[in-house]
Amino acid sequence: MDKKYEFESDRLGFRLWSDEDSVLFSRMNADNKVMQYFPSVLNKKESDKFIEKIMDHFKEYGYGLWAVDIKETHEFIGFIGFYTATFESDFTPCVEIGWRLDDRFWNKGYATEGAIKCLDYGFNILGLNNIFSFTSKINKPSINVMKKIGLIEQGTFLHSNISEDNPLRPHVLYKIDKKTYDKNH
Template structure:
């Protein structure tokens, strides 16, 4: 478990599946993904995330604010091949009511700190579809840097989709420790 001033990042619970399914079914939350998720797809994702945490000792932690599940933030290993893989990625997905409070940045800052200190990672990446300006702003607030030459077409997104092109951001442990 990781605690910040306002948030708790923790292992997943069965009770998280209902609010997780609701956020995954919200078209605004899923705007920069190919589709909203069905309940079965959302539950399968929650189970995969929980298994990753059990196997690796890190993952996409369930995030609580004021004792309520609001989404996930944490580290994962992408399940696709690209020029920058294998790697560890920082990611987040929060319910719409949790937007605009700085939770994504606060939780991601804590997850990066855990990755660079407890796990001894040397670098973490983050990526998102080009139109996802909100997530790109979080990446910049985290101190991550973007090299447009590293932008890529996500192999899991259909050709011709406006979401296929992705930006890639990076942060090294050295840069993280200088900035923290």
């Protein structure tokens, strides 16, 4: 079955979400390993609600967190893309690049490959000027991806949507602007 991709990298296809994604995405969001750097796992209803939010974001902004497949096998592996962060902070609202992959697909370079392609798409197709990314300070795998794709550390902050006693509250902030991106690519 061929799927229609909005854009592609060497190994990955980026597309809008389909009904078939719900079961696999729900399984991912219920996995403690996948969700270890988030405040909690999501149940099926919460996971489906998240897909609705993603689709609403596409309708409002024309971009979002794309469902990602391995092109060769058409396997859904998670999402990579953009989301408009609006929680209370001195750098919001902003466009955030993010990813969440099923742990079966970790350590294969997919997050880095997909995020690099999304940066290109964001700056050169969508016309974005700044792209941010952030995660808890203890999320070393995502911080490594941020560094690999050329984002520059901006500092730290306490995430306003995470409780004060939660070890995930201290966050690190990364950013890249169009000028820096163009210079490096």
